[in-house]
Structures are given as C-alpha cells and as structure tokens.
Amino acid sequence: RPVVGVLALQGDVREHLAALREQGAEAVPVRRPEELAAVDGLIIPGGESTTMYKLAERFGLLEPLRAAVRDGLPAYGSCAGMILLADRLLDAPPDQQTIGGIDVTVRRNAFGRQVDSFESEVELGLDGGPLHAVFIRAPWVEEARSDVEVLGRVVGGAADGRIVAVRQGNLVATSFHPELTGDRRVHALFVEIVRRHLAEQAGTAAGNERG
Numbered sequence: 001r002p003v004v005g006v007l008a009l010q011g012d013v014r015e016h017l018a019a020l021r022e023q024g025a026e027a028v029p030v031r032r033p034e035e036l037a038a039v040d041g042l043i044i045p046g047g048e049s050t051t052m053y054k055l056a057e058r059f060g061l062l063e064p065l066r067a068a069v070r071d072g073l074p075a076y077g078s079c080a081g082m083i084l085l086a087d088r089l090l091d092a093p094p095d096q097q098t099i100g101g102i103d104v105t106v107r108r109n110a111f112g113r114q115v116d117s118f119e120s121e122v123e124l125g126l127d128g129g130p131l132h133a134v135f136i137r138a139p140w141v142e143e144a145r146s147d148v149e150v151l152g153r154v155v156g157g158a159a160d161g162r163i164v165a166v167r168q169g170n171l172v173a174t175s176f177h178p179e180l181t182g183d184r185r186v187h188a189l190f191v192e193i194v195r196r197h198l199a200e201q202a203g204t205a206a207g208n209e210r211g
C-alpha cells in the first residue's frame with residue numbers, strides 16, 4: 001500500500017487523511033523531515049498559506065519539501081496547498097516564498113477578499129462529468145505555462161473559465177476543497193499518480209540491480 005502523508009502544520013488535515021484512506025492508501029500526518037522522508041506522496045492541505053510557509057520554515061521543512069518535490073515526490077496541494085506548490089504568486093506578502101514545482105502564477109484570495117466561501121460547478125478533465133466544488137478564500141491560476149495541464153475550470157458566474165485545477169507531472173493542485181465533498185476523483189487521481197511513481201521506482205531499482 002502506498003504511504004501518503006498530509007502536511008500537518010496547519011489546516012484541514014483530518015479530512016485529507018480520511019479521503020486518502022478511502023482510496024486504499026496508508027495516510028500519515030507529516031510534521032518533521034524524517035516523516036517527510038518516509039512517505040511515497042504528500043498532500044498539502046488548505047489553511048493559510050502565509051502561516052503554513054512560516055511554520056514550514058521554522059520546523060526545518062521548507063528545504064526538505066523543495067528537495068523532495070524536485071526529486072519527483074508526488075504532491076497534491078489544495079487551496080493554500082496550491083499556493084505553496086506554485087512557482088509564482090500574486091497578491092502575496094513580498095517575503096512569502098513557496099515550495100514551487102508547478103509552472104503557474106497563482107493569485108491569492110482571487111475570488112475577492114469579501115467572498116469567504118462559495119460553491120460552483122467545475123468542468124473537470126477527469127471521467128465523470130463536472131465536479132461540485134467548495135471554494136474558501138480561494139486562489140486561482142492566473143497563468144499556466146505550456147508544460148502544465150489544465151484539469152479544471154469554473155463554469156458560470158463571475159469567475160467563469162478561471163483555471164482552478166492543474167497538473168504538471170507528479171504534481172496536482174486545486175483551488176477548491178474536494179476533501180470536504182463526497183467526490184473523490186481528485187484524491188483517486190493523486191493516489192494513482194503515487195502508485196505509478198512507486199511502480200516506476202521499483203522498476204528502476206530492479207533495472208539497476210540487473211545492470
């Protein structure tokens with residue numbers, strides 16, 4: 001069984017742990033570099049990205065997180081997690097850094113600061129039709145460069161067409177919170193990415209032994 005961590009510095013950790021278990025993964029909270037080193041994939045939950053970034057730095061996790069993503073660790077960021085996986089930010093404090101890895105520009109609180117939370121349909125590039133999404137002071141993807149696959153866009157309303165789900169290689173990010181609804185397609189996709197990555201690593205290791 002793949003072991004998938006949830007970064008547990010702050011935010012809605014429990015809901016992601018439960019969603020991962022539903023997908024057959026072993027789900028564990030991650031707070032320390034040793035715990036990060038022991039997982040096959042990582043979810044970065046929603047919360048508050050400025051706080052999460054500062055805590056990651058204080059816990060000595062920021063550089064290990066960057067190194068892990070650079071080395072190909074599958075990661076999925078929801079909401080604040082999307083902000084942390086973005087290469088570039090808009091409307092963030094000037095000293096707020098990210099882990100990075102996805103070649104996008106993400107705008108924080110993009111739906112308007114006064115908009116606390118709302119629900120909308122998202123056209124999703126996964127089987128099963130549109131997804132009913134919950135957004136909480138959510139970011140959106142302002143610009144996605146060519147290596148980034150757009151997985152989801154808002155349908156209808158003032159934000160019609162805005163990019164709210166992306167994938168680049170082993171990295172996935174959504175503006176919305178699929179852990180808060182019953183639709184498990186994003187978690188299923190992510191656990192599948194983790195499984196495939198594990199299988200590839202096992203193949204490479206076997207190849208090295210033979211070679």
Ligand code: GLN
Nearest residue numbers: 046047048049079080137
């Ligand atoms: N607005 C938050 C931030 O900038 C994200 C909100 C969320 O994760 N629900 O981090």
